[in-house]
Amino acid sequence: MIKEIYFSGFRNLKDKRVKLSRGFNLIYGQNAQGKTSFMEAIYFASTGRSFRTKKNNEMIKYTENDAKVFVKLENTTNYAINLFKKEKKYYKNGDRIKYVDYIGDILAISFIPEDVELVMGNPSIRRGFFNYEISQINKEYLHLIVDYEKILKSRNRFLKEKKHKNELYEIYNEKYIDLCSKILKIRKEYVDELNRYLDNNYKTLFNEEHSLKLTYENFLNMEDVYDIDKNREKISELLKNKEIYDIQLGYSNYGIHKDEYIFNLNGKNSRHYSSQGEKKSIVFILKISEVELIEKKVNKKPVFLMDDIASFFDNFRKNQIIHYFLEKEIQCFLTSTEDLKIVGKKFDVDGGMVNEEY
Numbered sequence: 375m376i377k378e379i380y381f382s383g384f385r386n387l388k389d390k391r392v393k394l395s396r397g398f399n400l401i402y403g404q405n406a407q408g409k410t411s412f413m414e415a416i417y418f419a420s421t422g423r424s425f426r427t428k429k430n431n432e433m434i435k436y437t438e439n440d441a442k443v444f445v446k447l448e449n450t451t452n453y454a455i456n457l458f459k460k461e462k463k464y465y466k467n468g469d470r471i472k473y474v475d476y477i478g479d480i481l482a483i484s485f486i487p488e489d490v491e492l493v494m495g496n497p498s499i500r501r502g503f504f505n506y507e508i509s510q511i512n513k514e515y516l517h518l519i520v521d522y523e524k525i526l527k528s529r530n531r532f533l534k535e536k537k538h539k540n541e542l543y544e545i546y547n548e549k550y551i552d553l554c555s556k557i558l559k560i561r562k563e564y565v566d567e568l569n570r571y572l573d574n575n576y577k578t579l580f581n582e583e584h585s586l587k588l589t590y591e592n593f594l595n596m597e598d599v600y601d602i603d604k605n606r607e608k609i610s611e612l613l614k615n616k617e618i619y620d621i622q623l624g625y626s627n628y629g630i631h632k633d634e635y636i637f638n639l640n641g642k643n644s645r646h647y648s649s650q651g652e653k654k655s656i657v658f659i660l661k662i663s664e665v666e667l668i669e670k671k672v673n674k675k676p677v678f679l680m681d682d683i684a685s686f687f688d689n690f691r692k693n694q695i696i697h698y699f700l701e702k703e704i705q706c707f708l709t710s711t712e713d714l715k716i717v718g719k720k721f722d723v724d725g726g727m728v729n730e731e732y
């Protein structure tokens with residue numbers, strides 16, 4: 375639970391220290407006042423990332439050279455980030471730490487209108503999303519992905535330069551196979567775990583006659599990828615059989631960077647068949663299912679941040695969602711241009727000023 379936040383030089387927000395509620399936090403105000411920026415500051419301080427940009431300078435106030443965010447947890451541990459145009463410095467209780475050691479302490483799940491791209495967009499969006507979400511609770515996976523990206527780049531360079539007979543290429547290839555084998559297993563187990571929650575949550579919150587399932591379609595086309603040694607064998611075989619394609623095209627055509635995750639609503643791929651409302655509902659269910667998965671796996675309650683709730687859902691769905699959070703006792707942050715009547719703390723954001731109301 376995040377007890378308070380301090381921000382300075384962040385977007386259009388006026389520098390301020392703010393105390394947060396352990397339950398609901400409604401961030402209320404007219405358009406373009408700074409509601410999303412306030413929520414973004416909380417998410418950024420929690421995870422070291424933004425949910426709307428990858429560029430540091432977009433988060434730094436136009437007139438400043440750097441921004442700072444600082445959060446204090448209920449157990450008094452504090453985390454801070456000093457954000458510069460080309461660098462981020464992470465701190466825990468005043469000591470400088472690395473990003474990989476920063477993430478995972480405070481777990482946060484965000485839900486913003488653009489997230490519907492998770493269903494509608496191309497596979498790389500889903501891969502990027504699940505990479506990050508799995509990394510939040512599994513540091514080993516984070517390291518595997520970082521290594522994989524490096525090895526993939528080198529392997530591609532060798533292929534492009536037709537150096538596939540080179541001894542070093544063989545070493546990269548072995549590592550490549552090993553990383554793929556391990557990543558496949560972790561991805562599959564994560565999807566299995568998520569599926570324990572998805573369908574039930576969709577039925578309970580939105581429509582009891584619908585069924586929701588996430589499928590993991592990996593580049594090996596194999597359902598059972600739980601055995602790393604078996605994966606290794608299958609991948610070696612596949613790469614050998616298809617080596618000619620890799621050499622001809624000059625890059626790696628087979629690997630976990632080609633995997634796909636598919637949301638199926640009533641057995642149909644939602645990317646092609648679901649309505650806009652259903653797509654939003656699927657993403658929301660995905661996010662709350664992750665909250666439950668995290669709680670079970672690491673025994674921590676993530677904070678939940680939801681942008682623009684009023685424009686997203688009709689009244690029935692809005693009420694269902696609010697009840698859900700109340701029941702689960704999750705710390706959540708909702709932005710809205712409507713003054714929702716909910717029990718918790720209200721922040722009125724006006725011209726970048728965050729005012730606490732009781």
Ligand SMILES: Nc1ncnc2c1ncn2[C@@H]1O[C@H](COP(=O)(O)OP(=O)(O)OP(=O)(O)O)[C@@H](O)[C@H]1O
Nearest residue numbers: 385386405406407408409410411432433434435436
């Ligand atoms: N780096 C920055 N420095 C200063 N102002 C910025 C920066 N980035 C964005 N802004 C401005 O901050 C204002 C608030 O943006 P924000 O997205 O937080 O508004 P909002 O209250 O969530 O609005 P809406 O309800 O329309 O989504 C906007 O006018 C935006 O142009």
